[in-house]
Amino acid sequence: xxxxxxxxxxxxxxxxxxxxxxxxxxxxxxxxxxxxxxxxxxxxxxxxxxxxxxxxxxxxxxxxxxxxxxxxxxxxxxxxxxxxxxxxxxxxxxxxxxxxxxxxxxxxxxxxxxxxxxxxxxxxxxxxxxxxxxxxxxxxxxxxxxxxxxxxxxxxxxxxxxxxxxxxxxxxxxxxxxxxxxxxxxxxxxxxxxxxxxxxxxxxxxxxxxxxxxxxxxxxxxxxxxxxxxxxxxxxxxxxxxxxxxxxxxxxxxxxxxxxxxxxxxxxxxxxxxxxxxxxxxxxxxxxxxxxxxxxxxxxxxxxxxxxxxxxxxxxxxxxxxxxxx
Ligand code: UFG
Numbered sequence: 178x179x180x181x182x183x184x185x186x187x188x189x190x191x192x193x194x195x196x197x198x199x200x201x202x203x204x205x206x207x208x209x210x211x212x213x214x215x216x217x218x219x220x221x222x223x224x225x226x227x228x229x230x231x232x233x234x235x236x237x238x239x240x241x242x243x244x245x246x247x248x249x250x251x252x253x254x255x256x257x258x259x260x261x262x263x264x265x266x267x268x269x270x271x272x273x274x275x276x277x278x279x280x281x282x283x284x285x286x287x288x289x290x291x292x293x294x295x296x297x298x299x300x301x302x303x304x305x306x307x308x309x310x311x312x313x314x315x316x317x318x319x320x321x322x323x324x325x326x327x328x329x330x331x332x333x334x335x336x337x338x339x340x341x342x343x344x345x346x347x348x349x350x351x352x353x354x355x356x357x358x359x360x361x362x363x364x365x366x367x368x369x370x371x372x373x374x375x376x377x378x379x380x381x382x383x384x385x386x387x388x389x390x391x392x393x394x395x396x397x398x399x400x401x402x403x404x405x406x407x408x409x410x411x412x413x414x415x416x417x418x419x420x421x422x423x424x425x426x427x428x429x430x431x432x433x434x435x436x437x438x439x440x441x442x443x444x445x446x447x448x449x450x451x452x453x454x455x456x457x458x459x460x461x462x463x464x465x466x467x468x469x470x471x472x473x474x475x476x477x478x479x480x481x482x483x484x485x486x487x488x489x490x491x492x493x494x495x496x497x498x499x500x501x502x503x
Contacts, residue, residue: 179203184250186213191357196407216502217357230273239284246288246414259318270321288417290410293342297323300463307469333423341413346399346429346468350489351496358496360503371443372497386458395436397465399429402483412477429468430484446490
């Protein structure tokens with residue numbers, strides 16, 4: 178298959194490109210490099226520098242090449258930032274996605290896999306969140322992703338667009354080959370910050386709150402390896418070949434780890450102490466977020482491979498010790 182990977186220079190997108198080409202598919206990356214890295218895209222993969230809000234540029238890409246499907250990773254994705262800058266989030270994640278969807282329609286490309294998020298659920302009402310859990314985002318980021326899920330449902334009915342929205346829980350780790358990994362600026366995610374603290378890059382890790390109603394008082398999250406996310410996207414595209422409609426799947430390992438447990442795992446993997454201090458709670462953090470991915474396993478045949486927290490951390494450690502870019 179030939180696939181257009183919007184946001185293919187970003188963290189999850191670049192792992193997707195590696196995975197696809199490794200499986201014998203052709204990828205073309207479309208990215209504005211606002212948060213992604215040109216070096217994250219292999220030289221032999223075609224790269225278009227463009228913004229998904231640029232209808233003319235997208236039209237040219239679709240006019241000159243025929244794609245079997247689009248995978249759409251482009252987004253602003255920081256919860257805290259979205260609260261302070263909602264217009265930027267709705268413009269980028271909603272309005273620009275509509276431009277991409279319009280370009281796909283004009284070009285008769287009718288399969289899409291869309292990066293959604295656990296943030297569509299808001300405060301969880303169940304220990305494991307499955308697809309029947311109510312959606313009630315508590316920030317503009319989650320809201321913007323949910324809006325597009327609704328658009329995709331309407332587009333399936335009106336235009337016959339086939340789509341899968343994949344709600345990632347906590348994307349983590351790096352490709353074990355060590356050539357790509359997580360490189361955000363600023364970095365807000367737990368695992369990179371834990372490893373940066375080990376490496377003495379910046380101040381000690383802030384643990385945001387130790388008074389949550391969890392087993393050790395710190396927040397519990399479901400960490401899913403970025404290459405396992407990539408495999409789910411390819412399965413989703415294959416699934417759409419036989420399934421019209423708009424579909425939604427939750428992607429996680431189904432097991433939660435607290436911030437303290439992540440710190441302990443990092444100490445085992447690195448053999449070094451993680452300097453950390455307890456800080457006040459971070460606004461908008463639910464105590465626990467753990468996925469049920471039973472539907473993705475049953476419907477897509479998805480089977481995450483790197484499920485042990487220590488292995489996920491070891492892959493991230495390999496990257497953060499010697500990042501190739503960032
Ligand atoms: N944390 C710290 N210190 C840090 C960074 C994070 O204690 O330096 C804590 C957070 O408070 C949270 C946990 O570690 O309890 C995980 O935080 P991350 O920032 O790594 O991830 P989030 O769970 O906040 O975010 C993830 C995705 C978002 C998605 C969100 C859904 O990255 O895209 O889940 O709530 F929106």
